[in-house]
Amino acid sequence: MDIKQQLQDALKVAVTETQNIETIPDIKIEIPKDKNNGDFSTNLAMVLTKLARKNPRVIAEELVDNLDKEALSIESVDIAGPGFINFKMSSASLTNIIDRVLEEKENYGRTVRDDKESILIEFVSANPTGALHIGHARNAAVGETLANILDFAGYDVSREYYINDAGNQINNLACSIDARFFQALGEDMSLPEDGYHGKDIKEIGVELAERHPEYKDLDDETRIKKFRELGVEYEMRNLKQDLADFGVHFDNWFSEMSLYEKNEVEAALEAIKANGFTYEEDGALWLRTTDFKDDKDRVLIKSDGSYTYLMPDIAYHYDKLERGFDTLINLFGADHHGYINRLKGAIGALGQDPERLEIEIMQMVRLIEDGKEVKMSKRTGNAVTLRELMELIGVDAARFFLAMRSADTPFDFDLSLAKSESSENPVYYVQYAHARICSILRQAKEQGFEIDTTKGYDVIEHPQALELLKKIGSFPEIVKNAAKNRANQRITNYVQELASEFHKFYNQEKVLGENEDKTYAYLAMIEATRQTIENALRLVGVSAPEKM
Structure with missing residues (x-):
């Protein structure tokens, strides 16, 4: 158990025994910005003022008197200002974290839950009509990082990609391939008005003309159906390869077509009707999403009898719910903000709690190089693709940069910074800290030093060493909070802060010094840091190099 958790638990007991209140509020333990205020601080006494109907300093004194300071390894407690409680911990309480990290290794920071909440996170889900672009790359990086964090925090996580293989876009894809196919055979055929002009579509058409010229003799309906299947297969093969190379993997690739094959569109529609949330007007069937905070009701079946785009989306979420997930998380693009209330309304119309569905809107990414916005690929003249981004700066830099901002904020991606080998580049800064530690450990081994946890850590007294240990000790709580708040950026922020604390320590203290006891203690401490x-970089999908 980390120090913050121990203090929280002890304060909770103290509140129960000293204050006559029914419900204990959340107890927040912070690390003060001013180190003169101790190692940890809480405003609990002020939070309790209205509940306990007492002066906050009186409450603070009662709480402090009830704490077993020796058992908690508290060196001293100070009540400051209107009622802040500041704790200065003994060195031993901080050095205890070293053995925990070295024992748990790659599992340090992981939470094990007996009652796992199951979460289905759906992300990327780009139409299989062309290469993934920079916006999809951000969705992929954030989605995979969030899934890793949730898994590490003890949730039962499934990753899913929804393949839109049944809509008008796929008809346009098939017709575009058809045009390129006949063009490759030397016939004059123009692309459809809403067709796809990408290089990949031309390549598919040429390949089909070379391998299967006999397809020209098929009737139009049969040929277009064939090209639909082949086009989706081709595009999905490329998408899967790009995502795999980006370190993003899915547990399930869900086909929209399967909803029709399993009659789930009809099943979802019947469930909504049975719950009384539909009505007919102007020859169309409407869903009363205004009952669930939507700004207007939505059409499910148009007057011509065809489904709107919303109906298969509802059927897909009906399928998710039928599979028994506790929570559904969708990562949508910036142009999907209007989907939030209508999809939540659909969940409610299906008879489920709309809050089981969480929708994260991914804001736009601007690529910046040398201070100027990069809108088009230098190679193709089209939007910069995920593949090109990986080639430009590598997977590590792309994953870290795209995951280091809150998904709901626009992001300027500085390519020049991502390429640089300097302390200004956050991923380089963190990886360099890891590589530097590995170098020190190699030097230690050459000098005959191995990590030995039996030597003890009493000699660790330097203030910067203790700051480093506090930062290491906060990792499990950081993971929990990042998972709870769906905030992937908390991990990237944390690991930069951890690297900073290590660099500060290394610049002030020698690890391989003349004091052998201190060398052994410091070696164990920097291995815990490493x-x-x-562990933090692994959550973001970034490597931890031993040499740079």
Whole structure:
């Protein structure tokens, strides 16, 4: 158990025994910005003022008197200002974290839950009509990082990609391939008005003309159906390869077509009707999403009898619910903000709690190089693709940069910074800290030093060493909060702060010094630092190099 958790638990007991209140509020333990205020601080006494109907300093004194300071390894407690409680911990309480990290290794920071909440996270889900672009790349990086964090925090996580293989876009794809196919055979055929002009579509058409010229003799309906299947297969093969190379993997690739094959569109529609949330007007069937905070009701079946785009989306979420997931998380693009209330309304119309569905809207990414916005690929003249981004700066830099901002904020991606080998580049800064530790450990081994946890850590007294240990000790709580708040950026922020604390320590203290006891203690401490950096980077999908 980390120090913050121990203090929270002890304060909770103290509140129960000293204050006559029914419900104990959340107890927040912070690390003060001013180190003179101790190692940890809480505003609990002020939070309790209205509930306990007492002066906050009186409450603070009662709480402090009830704490077993020796058992908690508290060196001293100070009540400051209107009622802040500041704790200064003994060195032993901080050095205890070293053995925990070295024992748990790659599992340090992981939470094990007996009652796992099951979460289905759906992300990327780009139409299989062309290469993934920079916006999809951000969705992929954030989605995979969030899934990793949730898994590490003890949730039962499934990753899913929804393949839109049944809509008008796929008809346009098939017709575009058809045009390119006949063009490759030397016939004059123009692309459809809403067709796809990408290089990949031309390549498919040429390949089909070379391998299967006999397809020209098929009737139009049969040929277009064939090209639909082949086009989706081709595009999905490329998408899967790009995502795999980006370190993004899915547990399930869900086909929209399967909803029709399993009659789930009809099943979802019947469920909504049975719950009384539909009505007919102007020859169309409407869903009363205004009952669930939507700004207007939505059409499910148009007057010509065809489904709107919303109906298969509802059927897809009906399928998710039928599979028994506790929570559904969707990562949508910036142009999907209007989907939030209508999809939540659909969940309610299906008889489920709309809050089981969480929708994260991914804001736009601007690529910046040398201070100027990069809108088009230098190679193709089209939008910069995920593949090109990986080739430009590598997977590590792309994953870290795209995951280091809150998904709901626009992001300027500085390519020049991502390419640089300097302390200004956050991923380089963190990886360099890891590589530097590995270098020190190699030097230590050459000098005959191995990590030995039996030597003890009493000699660790330097203030910067203790700051480093506090930062290491906060990792499990950071993971929990990042998972709870769906905030992937908390991990990237944390690992930069951890690297900073290590660099500060290394610049002030020698690890391989003349004091042998201190050398052994410091070697164990920096190995705990290295392991924590590696664990944090793994959540983001970034490597922890031993040499740079």
